[in-house]
Amino acid sequence: MAEATALEGTDPAVTASPSVAVHDRENCLGGFEIDVFFQGLAAIKDVDVEVGRKEILGLIGPNGAGKTTLVNVLTGFQPPTKGRVYLDGEDVTDWSPHHLRRSGVARTFQAGRLFLNMPVSENVEVAAVNQGISRAKGHAHAMEILEWIGLADKAHVPAGVLPYTDERRVGIARALAMNPRYVLLDEPAAGMSDHECDEIMHLIAEIPDRFGCGVLLIEHNMRVVMGVCHRVQVLDIGKTITYGTPKEIMAHPEVIKAYLGSTAEA
Template sequence: MSAAQIRAEDISVHFVGVKAVDGVDLTLGYGEILGLIGPNGAGKTTLVNALTGFQEPTGGRVFLDDVEITGWTPHAIGRRGLGRTFQGIRLFRELTAFENVELGALGVGASRKEARMLATELLERMHLRDRADQKAGSLPYGDERRIGLLRVLAMKPSFLLLDEPAAGMNEGESDDLTTAIGEIRNEFGCGVLVIEHDMRVIMGLCERIQVLDYGKTISLGTPAEVQRDPAVITAYLGTKRGASAAAAPELPEVPDAS
């Protein structure tokens, strides 16, 4: 494994009375696609929040290319090359599609001119040029998704953390997305971490899969290995998605201070 990577050691995030994440290790190398799965409330989003500075971990350390980034602010981590999306697309609806993409580039310190060029280029590549001046709030759903991805890509991230990118998509759309994520990895060479409930996306995309349950890693391996792991079958794959969602409600997002 190369030295250039995200390496999280023994991460814990404890809320009052709840161990949302409890001693999880995670590594993600350049060019690798890692799936992070688990029942609702397993701590997936909280773990990503801890990696990206949105949630100060109660314990543990995060390294990016051997530089410790634990406790850094979100924008500093973003500038360092760690781009993320949130559940739902959350485009800036009052901004144009172009401005949404441009923002990503501006955020990592590109000049206004560079940002405009990059945004133009990215939009063209995704055949979204004619959507550029449309308000993001008025875009069709599929385009919204694509703009959401472009926005993070404009940060030229070394690592991409995607939180349920296929939520609400039909089969055709999620297949397109799977292809797009694969292409992005190939073209930009970045490491990708995907949180996803849609097993077709996960199985079709990921080289490795890490499974969380009750804040702990219960399995880590290739898709085939994970699929065979009895612990995973009991905790996650064995139950219906709807049932597990009802049994373990997602933890609320905690508002970020400063």
């Protein structure tokens, strides 16, 4: 993680982020006018973010831009210093991660957070059962998702022996097993080969229709982001630089300068 960036005290006209309002607040997971300060330093300053139910939103930006902090705010892991979070019209700003998870906001983590001694299938099953369905239904649901994500043949393997890239898939499977309304994926393609990236791209593209949920995707791999996202929002030093379609983002001079220029081939 990079050091927190001091935006506090700078000219508001300079630090103001553009509004990203594109959805009806009743039908999205959104953070509005979000600030997050750590020890007086702004990690996020006046950022709006919205993901719709049938949408894949990409959140990109250099290391330390504030992407994970923003996802932490949307999932209840980080209370915002200022601003509100809405889930399909309901103010959920003060809700715990557990409450949000039970209400349909699921996420993955950069580090797997799997039960390493437990078989892959049970890792996914537990996530489903925690949402209140029976063990048998949870198992069937888990196996369906593992089949879809290409891990059915490893269902009985302890999660701890999986290669890193498979761990990330199990993380996605666990999040989807919760039957979320929104799923937030933190760098799902990290460490993947080009071939694996292609596979994960196709899977992510299927999520809104197959699972009926919106996707917020943090990802450094631009091929993946530009290949699957309907909209892309760009953060840098804690504020939104711009947002738009992948095509618009690729052509944005500030984006090219601040981010894509150095990592477009990541």
